[in-house]
Amino acid sequence: MSETPTDSAGTDEPSPSESESDSAPSGTVVQVIFKDGQITPNGDRIMADAGEPITFDIDADAAGELHFHSTPEQSIDFEPGTSSYDIVIDQPGIVEVELHEPEMLVAQLEIR
Numbered sequence: 632m633s634e635t636p637t638d639s640a641g642t643d644e645p646s647p648s649e650s651e652s653d654s655a656p657s658g659t660v661v662q663v664i665f666k667d668g669q670i671t672p673n674g675d676r677i678m679a680d681a682g683e684p685i686t687f688d689i690d691a692d693a694a695g696e697l698h699f700h701s702t703p704e705q706s707i708d709f710e711p712g713t714s715s716y717d718i719v720i721d722q723p724g725i726v727e728v729e730l731h732e733p734e735m736l737v738a739q740l741e742i743r
Contacts, residue, residue, distance in 0.1 A: 682721050
């Protein structure tokens with residue numbers, strides 16, 4: 632987990648991906664685009680494996696926070712521009728991913 636302090640008490644914040652290597656990432660990659668108040672994906676169901684990394688590649692024109700309704704709950708604070716973050720969810724089930732400010736459902740991760 633990140634060593635950077637978070638504004639959300641009691642949540643674990645994923646760390647930015649270490650590097651952008653030429654090798655294929657393991658796990659699942661989710662492309663998130665937040666532009667002009669619209670977000671993609673928009674509530675899509677995305678399959679991922681429990682215990683495997685899920686990489687969120689974010690391209691945004693404004694800062695925001697992605698919130699994961701997992702156990703434990705996790706969040707990603709992102710700035711305008713492009714960024715990449717890895718999270719791991721160990722417990723199978725459906726995990727809703729929401730954008731805060733404005734409140735939007737980004738995706739439903741189906742963890743198997």
